[in-house]
Amino acid sequence: MLTVRNVSKTYPGGEEALKDVSFEVSGNEIVAIIGPSGAGKSTLINCVNRLTEPTAGEIHIDDLEVTTLSKRQLRRARRDIAMIFQEYNLVERLTVMENVLSGRLGYLSTWNAFRRKFPSEDIEFARETLERVGLGGHERDRADELSGGQRQRVGIARAVIQRPKIMLADEPTSSLDPETSHAVMELLTEIAAEEDIPILINIHEVDLALEYADRIIGLTDGEIVFDGPPEVLDESAKDRIYRNGDSRDHTSDANQSDESRDADEQPTIEGQKIQRGLE
Numbered sequence: 001m002l003t004v005r006n007v008s009k010t011y012p013g014g015e016e017a018l019k020d021v022s023f024e025v026s027g028n029e030i031v032a033i034i035g036p037s038g039a040g041k042s043t044l045i046n047c048v049n050r051l052t053e054p055t056a057g058e059i060h061i062d063d064l065e066v067t068t069l070s071k072r073q074l075r076r077a078r079r080d081i082a083m084i085f086q087e088y089n090l091v092e093r094l095t096v097m098e099n100v101l102s103g104r105l106g107y108l109s110t111w112n113a114f115r116r117k118f119p120s121e122d123i124e125f126a127r128e129t130l131e132r133v134g135l136g137g138h139e140r141d142r143a144d145e146l147s148g149g150q151r152q153r154v155g156i157a158r159a160v161i162q163r164p165k166i167m168l169a170d171e172p173t174s175s176l177d178p179e180t181s182h183a184v185m186e187l188l189t190e191i192a193a194e195e196d197i198p199i200l201i202n203i204h205e206v207d208l209a210l211e212y213a214d215r216i217i218g219l220t221d222g223e224i225v226f227d228g229p230p231e232v233l234d235e236s237a238k239d240r241i242y243r244n245g246d247s248r249d250h251t252s253d254a255n256q257s258d259e260s261r262d263a264d265e266q267p268t269i270e271g272q273k274i275q276r277g278l279e
């Protein structure tokens with residue numbers, strides 16, 4: 001179970017990205033975080049595995065308080081928190097199999113991780129998982145030969161073989177066309193049920209959230225202004241969430257571009273390091 005308790009995040013420039021955010025996620029719930037651009041969705045996802053350090057509050061995965069862990073303890077705890085990225089974060093020159101296996105790096109000794117020497121059961125598990133996500137037969141393809149949808153499936157397989165307690169997905173469909181976005185969301189819901197773990201998804205496309213999530217958390221200006229099942233997200237709730245909003249956030253749009261910003265932290269690069277077991 002994930003517990004987020006009174007979490008706030010103020011960036012060094014003074015931007016209050018999260019203000020006293022609290023919620024719990026358990027079972028095999030699919031929880032979609034929606035909200036206008038700049039609402040704090042990515043910050044929230046990144047605080048859960050401390051790619052971004054919260055300024056205040058507590059985050060627990062089951063009985064473990066993530067927020068107070070040392071770097072070394074955090075490395076270990078991150079095995080339990082898998083991450084799926086908008087831009088997939090694959091190592092382009094490596095094969096599909098090598099990318100998926102990197103989800104097990106956190107379980108290897110430093111020496112074996114350095115040599116990328118995986119036990120045969122990891123290799124077998126990776127093979128089965130690739131089959132599971134519809135990429136059987138692609139083990140030896142290079143990541144840069146794949147379509148966006150296939151790359152995201154590799155990202156999902158890499159997350160699955162981590163055997164995490166929770167998956168976080170940061171805009172997993174934003175770089176995909178609508179049809180592929182539906183396929184990826186369907187796959188994520190199946191994975192949550194099969195692995196019996198919750199998935200917390202930061203998503204721009206409200207229609208996808210309504211169709212696939214069990215629960216929706218609406219963020220605006222760093223505060224939770226809605227938390228409930230999709231059936232309850234009526235027009236007035238949407239108005240509350242998007243009151244300062246940005247109409248592009250209401251609909252699926254495969255060509256949405258992300259806003260660039262001055263980063264004091266580099267979640268994506270950090271994320272790559274984590275997935276490659278370097279952090």
Ligand SMILES: Nc1ncnc2c1ncn2[C@@H]1O[C@H](COP(=O)(O)OP(=O)(O)OP(=O)(O)O)[C@@H](O)[C@H]1O
Pocket residue numbers: 011012013015016017035036037038039040041042043044258259261262263264265
């Ligand atoms: N590294 C950073 N340094 C300073 N301010 C930041 C940083 N990252 C985010 N912010 C600011 O924090 C606020 C929340 O940003 P965040 O990226 O979490 O929102 P979001 O809801 O994910 O937005 P989007 O949907 O556009 O990705 C914004 O005002 C943003 O400019």
